[in-house]
Structures are given as structure tokens and as C-alpha cells.
Amino acid sequence: MSSATSRTPSVRRLPLAGVLRVGRPADIWFKPALSVVASTAPPNLTLLALGRLDLAMYTMAGSLCALYAHNRPYAARARTLALVVLGMLGGLGAALVAASLTTDTVVLVTVGALLAAVQKALCDAARIGPPGHVVLTFISSAALFAPQTLDQIPGHLALGAAAGTWAWIVGMAPGLVRPHGPERRATAHALNAAAAYVETRGKGEAAARTRAAAAAAVHAAWQSLLSTGARTAPRRALERLVVRAEVALAAPADTRPERLRAWARELCGTGPVPHADDLESAADELLGVETALDTPARPLLSRLGPLGPIALRTALGCALAGYVSLALGVGRPYWALVTAASLYQANVTLTWSRGVQRVVGNLVGVLVFAAIAPIAHLGQAALVLCCLAFNFGAEALIGRNYWLGSICVTPMALLITEFAQAQQPGALMTDRVVDTLVGALVGFAAAVAVTNRRAGDRIEHALVAVERARERAARLLAAERPDPVALESARRGLAAAVVGLRADADAAAGEWWQRALPEERVMLAEQAGHRTLAATVRRQGLHSLEGAQA
Numbered sequence: 001m002s003s004a005t006s007r008t009p010s011v012r013r014l015p016l017a018g019v020l021r022v023g024r025p026a027d028i029w030f031k032p033a034l035s036v037v038a039s040t041a042p043p044n045l046t047l048l049a050l051g052r053l054d055l056a057m058y059t060m061a062g063s064l065c066a067l068y069a070h071n072r073p074y075a076a077r078a079r080t081l082a083l084v085v086l087g088m089l090g091g092l093g094a095a096l097v098a099a100s101l102t103t104d105t106v107v108l109v110t111v112g113a114l115l116a117a118v119q120k121a122l123c124d125a126a127r128i129g130p131p132g133h134v135v136l137t138f139i140s141s142a143a144l145f146a147p148q149t150l151d152q153i154p155g156h157l158a159l160g161a162a163a164g165t166w167a168w169i170v171g172m173a174p175g176l177v178r179p180h181g182p183e184r185r186a187t188a189h190a191l192n193a194a195a196a197y198v199e200t201r202g203k204g205e206a207a208a209r210t211r212a213a214a215a216a217a218v219h220a221a222w223q224s225l226l227s228t229g230a231r232t233a234p235r236r237a238l239e240r241l242v243v244r245a246e247v248a249l250a251a252p253a254d255t256r257p258e259r260l261r262a263w264a265r266e267l268c269g270t271g272p273v274p275h276a277d278d279l280e281s282a283a284d285e286l287l288g289v290e291t292a293l294d295t296p297a298r299p300l301l302s303r304l305g306p307l308g309p310i311a312l313r314t315a316l317g318c319a320l321a322g323y324v325s326l327a328l329g330v331g332r333p334y335w336a337l338v339t340a341a342s343l344y345q346a347n348v349t350l351t352w353s354r355g356v357q358r359v360v361g362n363l364v365g366v367l368v369f370a371a372i373a374p375i376a377h378l379g380q381a382a383l384v385l386c387c388l389a390f391n392f393g394a395e396a397l398i399g400r401n402y403w404l405g406s407i408c409v410t411p412m413a414l415l416i417t418e419f420a421q422a423q424q425p426g427a428l429m430t431d432r433v434v435d436t437l438v439g440a441l442v443g444f445a446a447a448v449a450v451t452n453r454r455a456g457d458r459i460e461h462a463l464v465a466v467e468r469a470r471e472r473a474a475r476l477l478a479a480e481r482p483d484p485v486a487l488e489s490a491r492r493g494l495a496a497a498v499v500g501l502r503a504d505a506d507a508a509a510g511e512w513w514q515r516a517l518p519e520e521r522v523m524l525a526e527q528a529g530h531r532t533l534a535a536t537v538r539r540q541g542l543h544s545l546e547g548a549q550a
Helices: 030-050 053-067 074-101 105-125 134-144 152-177 180-202 205-225 234-250 258-269 277-287 300-327 333-343 346-377 380-397 404-414 424-447 454-478 482-510 519-539 542-549
Strands: none
Touching: 030 053, 030 152, 030 380, 053 380, 053 404, 074 105, 074 134, 074 152, 074 380, 105 300, 105 333, 134 333, 152 277, 180 234, 180 258, 205 234, 205 300, 205 333, 205 482, 205 519, 205 542, 234 519, 277 404, 277 454, 277 542, 300 333, 300 424, 333 424, 346 380, 346 404, 346 424, 404 424, 454 482, 454 519, 482 519
16 A cells, blocks of 8 residues: 555654754643652651661662653552552662672673663553653662662661652642642643644634644543542543543534633632533443443553563663763763663653753753752751752753753752762762763664664554454444444544554654654544544433534
8 A cells, every 4th residue: 555655764864953942841740849848858857867878778768669650640640659659669789789799890781781681571561651761770770789788688678668659649649639630631631632732713724733732632631530439520520521521522613712821720719510401411421331431451471561662672772871980980971871772662762852951951960969969968968958858949940851850850960969078079979971862872872772673563553453343333333323332432442542542643753763664544544533432422312512602
């Protein structure tokens, strides 16, 4: 089908423009920033008072778990944070055992690379969200090069577990004040995305991309609501608003975007969930079939298969970066290993962008460390306070662009090495610069060397999934009186398939060496899927409510 295949060359250019562009801060940038300070400060200050700041690495392993799951509803967040803490302790334990059994740096780098690959694969398969595997790899890699004996491991893991328990409490605490905050934000994002699509009037080149983004936002909002547990009154009100966003996608010409945005603004406030009263009857009929929507996720092992090339890139890149660092005589090869691990994204183009951001941020961060080192060296209390400040700054800035966050992460990492004993700033700065350059160059070379041919195969599978889901929905639409449960289940399945197709197409489009992608087939499949989704909404009678709201 040559006419359905794009003429995009198989070798793609790597971007420079926009890589360092500073974006808008995330809606909740302050929450992970405050959470990491709240989870890190008590353990570190306690160790400072006891004169055992050398143990801070083990408590920080647990404390840094507070960075995760801020976008998840609290019922799901409780499970996710518990899994992150267990994963962190597993990686830390494996690293400590290796460190106690051997001091061979080549073996330790190899273990660190394998751990990084496992952490990357598991975090991606579990869709754990930012900051992904990088924090886990940072802790386990540093622990590999900490002097250790087998009898010390239980105590060190206990410190990590205690700090991890405190991080879990910190992560869950906001639920006492705003128990529906995450799902309110997800619904607000869906409403704003639908409004952006309505404003395009379904015309122009930007409309298709905006429509896909809105469909993804609506799908994410449903996933958020379905993971909240019991259907409370606020949740039912949120569900009606998500239905309203779906109606807007089906009938953009009959929708007022300003009303969608007004609802979104109310959701971002602290008041009650706004009620779309004119949708209540139809939405409740629709939402009565929820049992058909809450389908179990694919098993974790089945999601690991497509991640093989990414895991291989991670293992190879981290190992080679560590070996090159050792060959150059750098005292902390795990910095090169972590730099390489931090690069790997969904495709080579994104990996390249992350590499540029990492290098720029680290080099500027080294200069910041040079400026702050005299203050940090005034005493251990100053050292701890500086680290807390950089913790906050990293999370406050990283959402605007990764390189901005790295400006704070770099001096923080350098200061942490001084918790056990004072270091020479010049030597620390030199090691950091060399390891950053080695990790970025070697890590990216591994990404280029390990091609991901499966990316194209995933598009073919996604196209088949969309077509099957669309045919199922179309058969139900053709029936005189379709079963509402089956129709709603088919609609959700088709929506998920269309969103998945766009994600797979975007990932494959950024691969360095890839066969020509079936861009026209993807576009036609998306268009057909969206038309069928709109038809199901109309068949369910929801579009007739537009006149009451226009």
C-alpha cells in the first residue's frame, strides 16, 4: 500500500530548536516540591542532631519516593506509592548486597547497568509516571559504591523503609484537605482540551492534533475517575462533566468553549464540583454501565515485551558510560551511569533532546555549586539546609524544562556526597563535568546503535486494534436497539484504541532509523475512529443536550 505510506526518510533529523525552551509551570508544581522537602527534612535533621549524617543516603532512598504519583487519585496513589517504596528498597537492597560482596568497580558498574535496565522497564510497563526510573537508579547506583558489609544491610534498609513510610504519609496527607483534587484536575484538563478543539471548529491542520490531544485528555480523565474507588456524589458530578467534554468532541459546532473553561476554572478552585444539571439524566443512564468500563489492565509481564529495545539501550548505555568513566580515572563512575540512564525516553529524538537538556543543566549546575559551596561548608546544618533548598528548586523548575531542574539537581547531588565527609570542591566539579559528558555521549550512542524496529510493528498492531474496535461499535450502532452496556463498552474500547494509536505513532515517528511510517493510514484510522465515537455519543442521545447549553 504505497499510497498509504509517507515519504518520510528513514533517517530523521535531530532537533535543536526548542529543546531548551522554557514552558509554563505545571498546575501543581508546588506539590511535589513541598512534598519532597516535607519528606526529606525530618529524617535529615534527625540524623544531623544525632551526628550521623553519613546515614542520610539510606533515609533519602525512602524520602525521595514522595516525588511520585501526585497526579493519581488517592485510592490509586496509596497503592502506587507503596509499590514505589518497595521498588526503591528492592533496588537499594540489591545494590548493598553487591557492594558488600565485591569491590571490583567493573562488576559494580555492570550490576548498576542491569539494575537501571530493570528499573526502566518496570517503571515504563507500570506507567509509574515522572520521575520514572531515574530516582531509583540514582539511589541504587550510589549505594553500589558505598562501603558496606552484610551485617549492616538490615539496619540500612530499615532506615530506608522508615523514611519511605513517612514519604507515603506525606504523599497521602493532602487527601485529608482536598480528597478529590487529582480527579478534579484531570477533569479540568479534559474540559480545557475539549474547549481548545471546539475553538478550532474542526478545521485546519491543527484541528486533528488538537482533537487527538482532547481525546487523550478525556480518556485520562475517565481512567482517573475509574481508579478512585466508590462513586461518591463529587465523583458522579465529575463524571457528568467528562461526559460533557465528550459531547463537545462529538458536536463542536453546538458547544460554547467559554462554558467548558468556566467549569474547568471552578474545578481548579476549592469550591464544590460544578453541576451540569442539564446532563444529569442522560449522564446517569450512561454511567450506570460502569461495570463494563472498569476492565482489568493488561498483565505487567505482557507490557514488558515491547520494552525490550529500550531496556537493552539502557543496560548497554549505562554499562559503557560507567566503563569509559573508569578508564578515564573518574572517582565516581555511577554519575556517568546515572546520566546515561536519565536520557532514555520513548524514542531516539526525545532521548537526544533529554541529552542536550541534561548537559546544559548539569554544566550550569556545576557553576551554581561553585557559588554555593562556601555557604554549604559553614557547617553540616548549612549543608542540610542547602540540600533542602535545592530539592525544592529542582521540583519547582523541572516541569518548565528538564534543564532548569537539572540546575538544582546537580549541586544537590554534589552536596549529598559531603554528608559522609567533606570533599574538595574542585575535584567534585571536575568529576561531575566529565561524567556528564561521558554519560550523555556514550548513552546517546547506545540509543542510536540499538534500533527499535518494534516501534513500526506496534503501529500495525494499533491500527488493527482500532479497526476491530470501530467495527464492533459500528455493528452495535446498526442495531435497532443496541444494548446500552455493550455500546458504552464498545465506545470506551474504541476511545482507548484511538488514543493508543496516536501514542504509538508519535513514539515511532521519533526513532532514528525506522522504515517509512504509514502516516496516511494512521490519519484515516483516527478520523474514522473519531467519526464512530461521535456517532455513538449521538446515538446515546447526549448531543441533543447541546441546545439547552448553547
